[in-house]
Amino acid sequence: MKDKSPDSPNEKKSQMWGGRFERGPAAIMEEINASIDIDRRLWREDIEGSKAHSAMLAAAKIITQADAQAIRGGLDRIAAEIEAGEFVFSKRLEDIHMNIEARLKELIGEPASRLHTARSRNDQVATDFRLFVRRACDELAAAVETLQKALVAKAEKHAGAVMPGYTHLQTAQPVTYGHHCLAYVEMLERDRTRFLDARKRMNECPLGAAALAGVPYPIDRDMTAKTLGFDRPTANSLDSVSARDFALETLAASAICAGHLSRLAEEIVLWTSPHFGFAALTDAFSTGSSIMPQKRNPDAAELCRAKVGRVAGAFTTLAIVMKGLPLAYSKDMQEDKAATFEAIDDMALALAAMAGMIDDMSMNEAAMREAAIRGFSTATDLADYLVRNIGLAFREAHHATGAIVAAAEAKGLRLDQLPIEEMRAVEPRIGEDIFKALSVDASVAARASYGGTAPANVAAEARRWKERLK
Numbered sequence: 322m323k324d325k326s327p328d329s330p331n332e333k334k335s336q337m338w339g340g341r342f343e344r345g346p347a348a349i350m351e352e353i354n355a356s357i358d359i360d361r362r363l364w365r366e367d368i369e370g371s372k373a374h375s376a377m378l379a380a381a382k383i384i385t386q387a388d389a390q391a392i393r394g395g396l397d398r399i400a401a402e403i404e405a406g407e408f409v410f411s412k413r414l415e416d417i418h419m420n421i422e423a424r425l426k427e428l429i430g431e432p433a434s435r436l437h438t439a440r441s442r443n444d445q446v447a448t449d450f451r452l453f454v455r456r457a458c459d460e461l462a463a464a465v466e467t468l469q470k471a472l473v474a475k476a477e478k479h480a481g482a483v484m485p486g487y488t489h490l491q492t493a494q495p496v497t498y499g500h501h502c503l504a505y506v507e508m509l510e511r512d513r514t515r516f517l518d519a520r521k522r523m524n525e526c527p528l529g530a531a532a533l534a535g536v537p538y539p540i541d542r543d544m545t546a547k548t549l550g551f552d553r554p555t556a557n558s559l560d561s562v563s564a565r566d567f568a569l570e571t572l573a574a575s576a577i578c579a580g581h582l583s584r585l586a587e588e589i590v591l592w593t594s595p596h597f598g599f600a601a602l603t604d605a606f607s608t609g610s611s612i613m614p615q616k617r618n619p620d621a622a623e624l625c626r627a628k629v630g631r632v633a634g635a636f637t638t639l640a641i642v643m644k645g646l647p648l649a650y651s652k653d654m655q656e657d658k659a660a661t662f663e664a665i666d667d668m669a670l671a672l673a674a675m676a677g678m679i680d681d682m683s684m685n686e687a688a689m690r691e692a693a694i695r696g697f698s699t700a701t702d703l704a705d706y707l708v709r710n711i712g713l714a715f716r717e718a719h720h721a722t723g724a725i726v727a728a729a730e731a732k733g734l735r736l737d738q739l740p741i742e743e744m745r746a747v748e749p750r751i752g753e754d755i756f757k758a759l760s761v762d763a764s765v766a767a768r769a770s771y772g773g774t775a776p777a778n779v780a781a782e783a784r785r786w787k788e789r790l791k
């Protein structure tokens with residue numbers, strides 16, 4: 322609360338509705354009511370919307386072409402002032418809509434007073450916010466795609482690089498690093514298209530709904546919708562000014578995407594830890610410790626891992642703000658922007674940082690391979706051998722393999738180092754060819770089923786993605 326001035330005197334009566342008021346608002350009323358510090362970010366959209374609206378008013382002969390021209394010229398000057406940092410934003414004028422309109426009045430006089438014909442701040446803000454969130458969807462979808470491309474490049478490079486695949490973070494079966502990268506490309510594709518789906522649904526223009534009921538003027542809503550790049554005008558005036566699910570949907574898509582980023586981030590944290598040693602980030606994406614000289618910390622990954630908290634929080638914020646609001650507009654809805662803006666900024670930052678890290682990160686193929694070999698990761702291959710070459714039922718094969726793994730573990734040996742006599746003590750029919758089945762390369766190569774980790778599959782998938790994301 323910066324402005325501790327006494328209750329505002331009469332001259333502070335609103336230019337916009339001062340007619341029926343005898344005095345201006347209390348300082349604290351002004352403080353809680355003003356949104357300009359947040360919604361000034363909508364200035365571009367607000368000017369774009371006002372231009373479309375005034376052009377339509379003139380085309381429909383609701384205002385004169387001369388007025389529309391004056392309005393357009395004034396709005397251009399205001400845009401230049403804001404761009405140059407010369408515009409003085411005023412809390413007393415509450416929000417971006419009234420700040421711009423008041424300045425327009427100063428600049429062009431009387432025609433400015435006609436701009437608000439057949440419009441209300443309710444459809445105005447609904448339009449501005451939709452335009453903003455629509456652009457965010459485009460930008461976030463593009464940022465996701467940049468990250469996908471970084472991952473596809475790594476998948477191509479490491480299509481055959483064997484690493485341990487995990488379940489429960491316990492070594493499970495060998496996979497290739499390329500396959501692992503492409504798993505994220507798949508989930509990111511769902512994220513990307515979620516943003517684009519949300520965009521499609523939100524792309525209807527609320528302008529012309531006015532306060533809540535529509536207007537008694539012969540406006541052309543198709544014209545404003547088209548000018549602003551919307552597919553069509555919204556069909557119900559009450560819904561037009563009440564709906565914020567377009568922002569909720571974008572935040573939901575963001576939260577899901579942030580969750581995916583957090584998983585990849587966590588893996589980067591694990592892989593770059595000395596205990597794994599699978600990956601290294603260069604100085605460009607590492608930080609040091611002020612006390613422990615040996616440290617190289619993956620801070621960017623950790624921050625990407627954390628962003629989901631803020632982004633999912635933004636979804637919750639808006640969902641709760643909107644819950645139980647009766648139709649149509651309520652001032653509660655002014656609280657829609659802070660959380661949304663913040664989440665969109667967080668997403669843009671996290672996606673860019675993640676793409677940067679993926680580009681930057683180098684993989685230690687030898688360490689990944691060694692870890693895959695060490696963890697008895699081909700035990701399933703041994704069981705499959707017993708099924709396919711000896712005819713055991715899978716459950717029996719599983720049991721026999723368990724006994725062989727236990728024998729190797731007791732001797733501190735890897736599966737492929739265990740003498741064949743030890744294996745034959747469990748299952749006498751095991752042949753020398755077992756050692757071929759136990760190699761991690763044979764294991765991944767054998768998994769050539771559709772969607773499997775075989776290097777040939779991965780290379781083909783990486784090529785397909787590269788073509789698709791061109």
Ligand code: ARG
Pocket residue numbers: 356360416442443446650652654655656
């Ligand atoms: N600043 C407001 C908002 O963001 C604009 C709409 C105000 N409408 C009203 N009826 N007071 O929601």
